Amino acid sequence: MIAVRLQLHSTKEGVYVEHENIIDNVKNVIVHMEGVETTYLLNEENREIVRELEKKADEMTLMGLGRGDNKGVKAVLKNNVVFAFTTNMDFNWPEGPNIILMHGERVVGHDLDDETKLEEMRACKDKLVIANIVIYDTSVLKGMNAKTNPLVVVMPPKTCKELECVDKVCNVVLASPSTPSDEYLKGKMGLEYPHGTGTFLLGFDFDSSRS
Structure with missing residues (x-):
């Protein structure tokens, strides 16, 4: 029985280390994307705050046209791992429509x-x-x-071609957050909202089927 427990503990520890390595690999890809500046790994509290901010943003009248529905952020928040990152004017936006x-x-x-x-x-x-x-x-x-x-x-979910070939990563989703979420995320990264700086959310799942 003790041997079984030790094996389970070892297995969980091995999975944890593997996941940490995957997260590091993804972060390395993100920071080397043209126009990307700062990255931030969201924890559960951050996710819940963004989720609530997006709910409030959806209820607001956008551009005088109607209510919002940020399907992209909603999809990202369902992923195993969520990164936020800031961009400058050199960042290439995903192909539209956005x-x-x-x-x-x-x-x-x-x-x-x-x-x-x-x-x-x-x-x-x-x-x-x-x-x-x-x-x-x-x-x-x-x-x-x-x-x-x-x-x-x-605001639909978008793909991110730069992460398509990262090992043991799947269901990659890129999304543009609403203004309240944008300001919250910039605050978490210690930024003063400089002109021309935007934020994106990127989520992905761990793909255990790929070795």
């Missing part, structure tokens, strides 16, 4: 990074451009009620 406007089950708009396409959209009378957000059918705004029939501003 914001999707939903009305019921219908996609009615999203962000565009192509200035030429944005100019084309601005020239269309039936489309509305707000900053780099395009609403493809303005008729959806007629009679819309922000409380009972709102637009939903969805």
